[in-house]
Amino acid sequence: MSEHAETLSAQDVREAWPLLSVADRVEALHLLPRHVAEDLLLELPSREQAALVLTIPAEERRSWMRLLPPDDAADLIQAAPPDKREMLLSLLDDPTQKGVRGLLAYQEDEAGGLMDPRFARLRPEMTAEEAIAYLRAQPRSAFATLYYAYVLDKEQRLLGVVSFRELIAAPKEARVSDTMERNVVTVTEDMGQEKVSQLFSRSGLLAIPVVDAEKRVKGIVTIDDIVQVVNEVATEDIQKIGGSEALGEPYLNIAFGRMLKKRAGWLSALFLGEMLTATAMGFFEKEIDRAVVLALFVPLIISSGGNSGSQATSLVIRAMALGELRLRDWFRVIRRELASGAALGSILGTIGFLRIEIWQHAFHTYGEHHVLVALTVFASLIGVVTFGTLAGSLLPFVLRRLGFDPASASAPFVATLVDVTGLIIYFTTASAILRGTLL
Template sequence: MQTSFHTLQQFDHVADAVSYLNQLKNTQAVKLAAQLDSAALVDLLENPDLRCDSDLAAYLAAAGRAEVLDQLAEDRMADLMSGFEPPIRQQALNLLSPTTRASVLRLMSYPQGTAGSIMTTEFIEVPTTWTVAQTLQHIREVESTRETVYAIYVVDDRQRLRFVLPLRQLVCADPSSPLTDLWTGQTPITVDAFMDREEVAHIIRRHDFLALPVVDDEQQVIGIVTVDDVIDALMEEAAEDFGRFGGGEHIDQPYLEVGFGTMLRKRGGWLAILFLGEMLTASAMQYYELELEKAVVLAMFIPLIMSSGGNSGSQATSLLIRGLALNEVRLRDWWRVLLRELPTGLVLGAMLGAIGFSRIFVWQHIGLYDYGEHYLLIGFTIWMSLIGIVCFGSSIGSMLPFLLQRFGFDPASASAPLVATLVDVLGLVIYFSVAALILTGTLL
């Protein structure tokens, strides 16, 4: 272990040390990291990529390492403590200074996914009566205790936010100038602590901010959301969405470290739901059993029909989930989306149908397969069916994310397997209905 400790000390950059620790088992990584000095431990725990961060912080809390925990950024400490067991959490809180403890508890009180849950309370606030020189001197004195100094938040005598000064503007100003002389008159853009973090990200992106103040009902600044906090939050949410979109639940652990029971629990529920949905496909095929007996050739194209509808639906779902996430479309735009998807589905279905018809025609004439004397009618059945099924798949795939969001669910829950299951069942109905319309009196 001593050799490994020296190896860890040799890293010049925290990111390299984190990468090394992430290759170890959690217990081994925690024991190794715990041997570092306080400053190195703070740097490690501040890195969001460290996989054993919560375990390491809990180990330090149990060991009474107050000098490490009290130096962490308050928002980072709140994130770590959310994963602690209650006894360890209380032990960690007892190690913090009263001021830090109060801030951490306040941050932990906000619901997950809100601006309050990702904000930091370590920012620089100064009164409107100060000059540029006074403000710069204050920054020098408190800089080491603040997470970021992207901007200075100027408040009135009632602690209400009046305006925000970028650090660059402050540095370039005349030191003797009052801060009010630098104010352009613009009302500061703020957010509420309970605003969804995705909406906060849109505001930061729209205005190209590095930080965004979070205010209470009295317009007093209670924290700031920085761009790096937003990026971390959105990456976490994207990982959750990828899990749902694949037809499962999010697993917040490296793949090789996930327990067997957790793997079954996270994947089994969705698979059971999808299986029950696919049972409707079997029921639909049983309903058309007589048609299949009369024209067995129709069964050959069922996989082709079902996959084409599911693929078109999955494409539409992916586009709409992205559009909703980026605020490119809103709930009220559902009818505009539908009017775009209907003609798109018709053209795409006609294109796929033409390929299917050509395949039957060519195979028949070069002797690769004999579809019988009514091969042209079979080809037209495939063509018309694909038009209907692709059009239906595109429509249902584009509307499902809207429907889920309308009822308060995550649109990413409209996973590709779920859309494919829905389209499979109704696609068979469309296929055999078209076949009955075209082939009655010949094959049927």
């Protein structure tokens, strides 16, 4: 097969991939040249890798499992059903098996769960030449990255880091301890993956070592895993902001029933909350009966609160995820959002006031008390938008303080919260302004 045809067919498989069943995928892998199939397998998310490895004939599993670096093998095993995990572990060679068992003890979303135990170690008294010769002698698969080598003392404690580049640029006789950087950026095993990814984007490093309390290096996290983490975290946040549980699988691959379950839960909970609007409306039934004109603006008023709340909550959730906002910034956010809300409310209120007066002028829709109706809408919008903005910006802080994910303060959640309050603000304002005329 020519080089070109080979590339094409791998391309074809990649294109068709999302449409294929697991059985079809296994067949497709068998049709590809072995190394192309291997590349494809290595690119897949852990969940898909697990499904494939469990579907291929048992005798082929070992070679596929051994293809994976230890951190990816651990992820694959974590993605497999619990009763298959021991079998998958047994396919690995003994030292890898031991390393992977160690990794499985960590949470998937912690630095420990992201790390690769295969890092390059040097002793401080080695010369640059000895260090290069030592690293060259190791097999290609011995290290997750050769870019950095970590300098450890006899107790395996971290003394410094030296990049391969510095090593080859150094005089042959220079000691590693003189070449190394002693100020090493490290993470602890239980540091959350969002924090780890913030550290990568701030530091510009390609790998960061994971150390325990005694500064012993347990493994390294490499930047290619971080790109995936950053994408996953953003995906989860966007799905939660949209008012769903995080799907955890690609949209086109997730089984219909599983997707429905993740979407129906929040939607039903929000629906139950939203029922309070019917209760609140019932409370003002007399006012609506007397002045039906008030009912006309209910959707406009409450949706403005919901929209401004969605806006504020998504800005704050994202700023928190990026580490720009911390819990203690809550008061600065209140001040900012109070001012934003009042300004935005005034803008919308003015548009609303003008809309009613222009319509009145053109169509005489709103009766003799049109100015009072317009004033009610104007004042309510200021109140509702300010409240929506404040509620939307503070809810993520409250959730984080209570130990929940701030991204659960979804746009629909905030809208629901604001709808009920919006109705109360609107009808209370109406009562105050229209008493004696319409009400």
